[in-house]
Amino acid sequence: MALQSLDIARRSATTTPAPGVRQTTEVAKLIDVSTCIGCKACQAACMEWNDIRDEVGNCVGVYDNPADLTAKSWTVMRFAEVEEKGKLEWLIRKDGCMHCADPGCLKACPAPGAIIQYANGIVDFHQENCIGCGYCVTGCPFNIPRISQEDSKAYKCTLCSDRVAVGQAPACAKVCPTGAIQFGSKEQMKDYAAKRIVDLKSRGYDKAGLYDPQGVGGTHVMYVLHHADRPELYKGLPNDPSISPLVSLWKGFAKPLASVAMAAVALGSLFHYVMKGPNEVSKELEDELEKEDAK
């Protein structure tokens, strides 16, 4: 939902033009992996602020707990033991939604208004509009959204859009004891990262750098990495993420279902077109299908 202080820039399966009067600063969260101690205060703060409590799980042989993101765990620490030049490194990365500038989830989402992108860059799920189809899961290059077993709706990090809307940093950034999680304008965060990278290079991390992948148009959650040349060292952070071609989905078992869905979408689009104008997402899907059919 839009607030006075949160303009919506894009809305899934919707063509209504975005408001454009106000000036909005693009925000970003910067996770400086080189100063993260893996204390999980961010996980605790996330649970508290968002009123989510995951199950008490099990130890599965690693420090990662909960073992993976769930509908009730929107951020988790991922621990990787890596040997570099004979030296052990314990790379600890806070995982969660990257808030892509070009969000695959939003593009894939067929439910009007279930996924929105604010003018400040935050990508948010509005569960009341979610139909639980899981397309956002497929559309995400970072494997972030999770469908709840309880209400069949998709959940993920909101970047504390409610806090940001009133000028507060996300809960995780607020509690981070070492300042490994910073929050501000994307520009400020890039400047801060540049300083950290100089420091890391002076300590022998020649390939230190910023992770702000352009394949998804850049992200509003960025990492400072000691080994920016190999993000995959950080427990599978994608090297060059991009939105998976939706075609691969349509081509598979979902195609017959897709045809039905397409019919519905076409009908819906017609109404939509008549009422509100062209729907970009559907058009894209159609293009993809046309390409497929041409093969």
Add this chain to the structure above:
Amino acid sequence: MTNHWVDIKNADLVLIMGGNAAEAHPCGFKWVIEAKKDRKAKLVVVDPRFTRSAAVADYYAPVRAGADIAFLGGVVNYLLTNDKIHHDYVKNYSNAGFLINPDFKFEDGIFSGYNAEKRNYGKDTWGYQMGKDGFVMVDPTLQDPNCAFQLLKKHYSRYTPDLVSKVSGTPKDQFLKVCEYIAETAAANKTMTILYALGWTQHSVGSQNIRTMAIIQTLLGNMGMAGGGINALRGHANVQGITDMCLFGANLPGYIASPTEADVDRKTYVEKRTPKPLRPNQMNFPQNFPKWFTSLQKAWYGNAAKPENDFAYEWLPKIDGAYDTLAIFEKMHQGKMNGFVCQGFNPLASVSHKKKVGDALAKLKYMVVIDPLITDTSEFWKAHGEFNEVDATKVQTEVFRLPANLFAEDTGSFTNSGRVIQWHWKAADGPGESKGDVEIIAALFQKLKAMYAKDGGKLPEPIMNLTWPHRIADKPSPAELLMEISGKALADVFDPKDKTKVIVKAGEQVAGFAQLRDDGSTSCGNWIYSGCWSQAGNLTARRDNADPSGLGQTLLWGFAWPANRRIIYNRASCDMDGKPWDPKRTVIRWTGTAWAGNDVPDMRPDAAPAEGVMPFIMTPEGVARLFAPGMADGPFPEHYEPFETPLDKNPFSPGNPKALNNPAARVYKGDMEVFGKAKDFPYVCTTYRLVEHFHFWSKHVRINAVLQPEQFVEIGEELAKEKGIANGDRVKVKSNRGFIKAVAVVTKRIPTLMVDGKKTHTVGIPIHWGFKGLTKPGFITNTLTPYVGDANSQTPEYKAFLVNIEKI
């Protein structure tokens, strides 16, 4: 901490050893990151495990659990042989030149004066050579073979890099690399801070681990400096406070030693604890002991403490033996205790050798547990499957649980590791019938007093005469208590230089311990806290973080004991002329007429440098001790193996079986017999904390339970392979005292070390689980640990013992 949390940011080198600040002190760890980010400081971590502190370190070196003195003794040797010491500092500010009794000897791993039967030392030969003037004789050239410096050199010349590596398991090149980092801070304007915690204290040589580092910091000239010091990180938000107030039976508040049975009267007691200066012109600050002690007695007994009755000295308990944790449970185990009030303490989980503790509790008639949580201890009598195998029908102990408030449900003060006392305000009411600890104890006292009044009893005076000036007798307010602790004038207090001038009027709060008197005209509940609530009000409630120096001293934030001083021994941050060793980090300096600067000077304000008043004012010597005769187990730290060791000889004195373990450590009958041997228990085990949990509390909290749900043990990849254990398998870990079962975490972070030519594996076990709480039920880790403590403090040896491990 001699320094404080924020000051860590001023360091050039942060050494974390015997601790794991990132996991046990994540909030304070921010200052390590600040030092790295803003000062380009280096972080070096030495630990048996590659911890989360190591994850952000510039350099990590492994060390075998229980071999810290071998490592640090090697550092001392490195500094001395490579001439990487701060010469002016060592010469002037330490007892390097002090001449030691020529009869002092160290032979075959044992110091002179050892009594093998009693397992203790007679210290007759450990003293200084006294001159005819009544002062210690000093050789300022440091050349006399009997001076402390030469003895130090001789002692640590045995700690060669090869032998250090052989004992500690630290590869020689890595040991030398750490030495290089440390040695850089011998420069006058470079400092190292050392952050340690239970990883050093919880050994049978715990105090000497820290002593070795004190020697290093003195040699490097890092004491008293911004970004330097010896910094013990305290775990609990208020464990510094409880220690200051008298955690141990051997102390009264403010580290005043308790009277013992040998102290037959006040005069004997006071004289024994009031030292004479050992060098001319020294402040010898403990000479004020009679003022601190008398004011304490006045705080307790008010008008009933009079010169005529020796200020109520008779009513103080006289210690008739040890009253540390191990001693208490030993007595309980012997059936010599009837009752036990267990307040904010979960000994079944947190004291070593759980079986012994459980058996001891079962011998009580009653136990009162005052705690906000349902502790494991409060259900020691109840069967919880394998986790607590006990037959409740055979336990007669009656257990009372009194629900207490949590800290956030009470107003009061916290004292942090940096000695900063900070007032805090109640955030919420406690649930149900819970009450504040003060209220519970006060009600108990009122009841006891009424019973004495009604029924009489043996020695009623200490109870009946206790002063109780609280507005609500059943509920003294935290403000009243802190005012009492800080102290006030009971009669007008006069200026000692001008007997006609009143400096504090009767009834007023004193400004600090300098105003305390030994004639009964002042009262003060804890001399080191004196002045925290002065006539100006509650200084611990101050929240002005102004920091004009940029050093983070913030003198208007809370109140640091003593005297709001943020860096102790800060006179040592200046050279003999009173100029700062590093003008960019000026703590204090001599202005020409007085000491002043960015801290409260730890020196008489008008003591001109030419007077030669030395910085370590709490010692009668005035200087830091390289040679420390006060220790129970030797004036120089020596490496001894843990009581359960993988080695059959101490490689530093292979010919002497008596020197295998700390010869002065106390071992009770029955405990020595259950020490395990390496042939049955071949792996070194160490226990520790995880950042996701706080001791045995947070297992009751859902969020913490989610973050670290189930008990595990950590082993290296090589041991896992040998034992056929895969990551996530369930394993059984046994010591000679019991077993636990848990999930195996197989990791590269626990290295296999070469110790004395043999591959040595480590098993690591976090402590946080138990049979009560929201985490998956687990075993009490202290089922495994040995019942033996440090020779000085009696802190149990939780950090180094032997186990075996097998896949279930």
